[in-house]
Amino acid sequence: MHLLMYPGKIGENPAHLDWGTRLRIAVGAARGIAHIHKQSGGKLVHGNIKSSNIFLNSQLYGCVSDLGMAKMIATPVMQTARYHAPEVKNTQNVSQASDVYSFGILLLELLTRKSPLHATSGDLVKLVNSVNGKEQTANVFDVELLRNRNIEEQMIKMLQIGMSCVARTPKKRLKMAEVVKMIEDISMMNTRNRLQQKLVFTEGLNPAFDYDDMMMASVEVLGKGTFGTSFRATLLENRISFVVKRLTDVNVTGEAFHQKMEVIGRMRHENVASLMAYYRSKHENLVLYDYHGQGSVSSMVHGKRGDNHTSLEWETRLRIAVGAARGIAHIHSQVGQTLVHGNVKSSNIFLNAQGYGCVSEGGLTTLMSQWALPVLRSAGYFAPELTDTKTVSQASDVYGFGVVLLELLTGKPAIRSAADGEAIQLVSWVNSVVRHEWTGEVFDIQLLKYPSMEDAMLKLLQIGMICTASDPWRRLKMSEVVKILEDISG
Known part of the structure; x- marks a missing residue:
């Protein structure tokens, strides 16, 4: 050709x-x-x-x-x-x-x-x-x-x-x-x-600010994630807000970093958070994304229950699942259908303008040092076959998405501590409950007010369990997951 x-x-x-x-x-x-x-x-x-x-x-x-x-x-x-x-x-x-x-x-x-x-x-x-x-x-x-x-x-x-x-x-x-x-x-x-050009904007975006503007912005710490700390930066002049993620333990050359950023920057899709810009120097690696004011799906599902906390409606959870699945499937279709997200979890999923799930941080795993795997696995999202950060695959992305589905259904985090201090993996807990035929005990109590949706919830539970199968070959492809979820959502 x-x-x-x-x-x-x-x-x-x-x-x-x-x-x-x-x-x-x-x-x-x-x-x-x-x-x-x-x-x-x-x-x-x-x-x-x-x-x-x-x-x-x-x-x-x-x-x-x-x-x-x-x-x-x-x-x-x-x-x-x-x-x-x-x-x-x-x-x-x-x-x-x-x-x-x-x-x-x-x-x-x-x-x-x-x-x-x-x-x-x-x-x-x-x-x-x-x-x-x-x-x-x-x-x-x-x-x-x-x-x-x-x-x-x-x-x-x-x-x-x-x-x-x-x-x-x-x-x-x-x-x-x-x-x-x-x-x-x-x-x-x-x-x-x-x-x-200190701040490199992805193709198609006209720079609305530069590195110096970013350094003068007011900053709020959003949290520390797997690969670094995220900040909300708000420009002083026009009050535009965006997310700056400071990457730690980047393990690629400068040229490889630029090439990977170009690939990530081209992943334009309504269910994939667009990379706005990036910065690379000897001592600093930054990536910039749009700011989502509603917070992550993790904060929505697991946020503190109180006066200001609103439980997620069933339709909202379904739209989160459909949108996130579409986003991951789009990532998997890039670069000759070989691209991997590498870090699928509920704290990396947000709501887009249409109220559907939108995945962020796709492709960053391949930039990181291999030693980070113990940290990744302890989060409860990483497939059992992974040996280091370089062995992430589309099948391991499916596993991470399956964990997110189980979070949406159960309202429980991917990993939590028991009374005796032992860690409880959500995947293991769900399999244990279903095995003992207590399936009704799996679902978030907030979902019990939707009895007419019980069949749909059971189908979603089934998908989540197949996606988190211990053997990679037993898991669905993300394109298959999208079709099933869209059928469920009508």
Whole structure:
């Protein structure tokens, strides 16, 4: 499969390509072509540069293929393909200058995400040449790139390189060695910008504040969780509130941290708390999320009973379960259906604007040190097969969600202390009660006022017990859980 996928093709969803990925594609491909041009005394030609002949290598840089195939057979060039330079009439009069032209087309593809044979203008080069001035130039770029204002200067420089490469006269085109240096300079500019930009906002979000504003905000401690302490920060100027989580024991390199944050930042879904921004330095790792004023599901279910405490209605508990299941299932569908939440628990679930469960902190487990597992397991949410934080899986996420379901049904925490000080795991307690046929004793006393919902509660209990089965293979998939819960909720 070639590396660029254009929207609009039936049955295809265009792959996400952030600016850093596009830069690595351009840098790698340019280096590869420049290396080819140095061979055979500086006379070797590729002859068939196009996006379908470029792939990603193990370092995720562009890598060119099909070297030398074009000149083996003399055939007329189909100019309708729009990759070949205008002076190329057949496959045997290709040159290094025509390679540069074809590479320029690739740069225009990366910038515009349009096919070389552009549907409306008939020619991508003509389309780009038709715009004048900074404002009109912005109309050329892929809308996905325009969301990030910090890369505008880099995109314009890249566009200028592309247009120099596709000059109609071969003598006016750049040499590939020159192209490599110019694109590497842009890549260095991008790296410097990322390092200098203290607070990195996820794509699609326009910064409403910066690091200094955050440090001046009024702060309230929300609590200490598995991976660090969470604070509510409120900006002094406009009173906007958000959650800042200070991560402890991060065990990945800076580059790996940025890559994982980019993946987490792209998990846009109404039942997944969106990562707003993040900060990485030698001594500090911060992640920012939206603030949910109602508090977590844990505080709603297990908060102190008193004058200000409102018991959760059955419908509210059901919406929490449905929403959280949808959110986890969405996470599991990302990155080729390999992504894991890693820390599913009721204190990481909130209510969205529609009153459905919304999961937070997805994917953070893979950033942490392995030693944290004893802390994780003591919380009562972690599957028995886990050996360390790197072995979390989608099946262990299902286990954590099953524990949350049991909390919603019983009103009891995932783990609590008995009178003799011994820890009681909720999963073990529920299984014990059901085994002795005291199923009615399982449910929260607050739910007894819904006798007509008894069948639905029993079905939810069944799902919770299957999800918390000791053998991972006996557990449901999250997509299956979503379907069953949606059937129950009607």
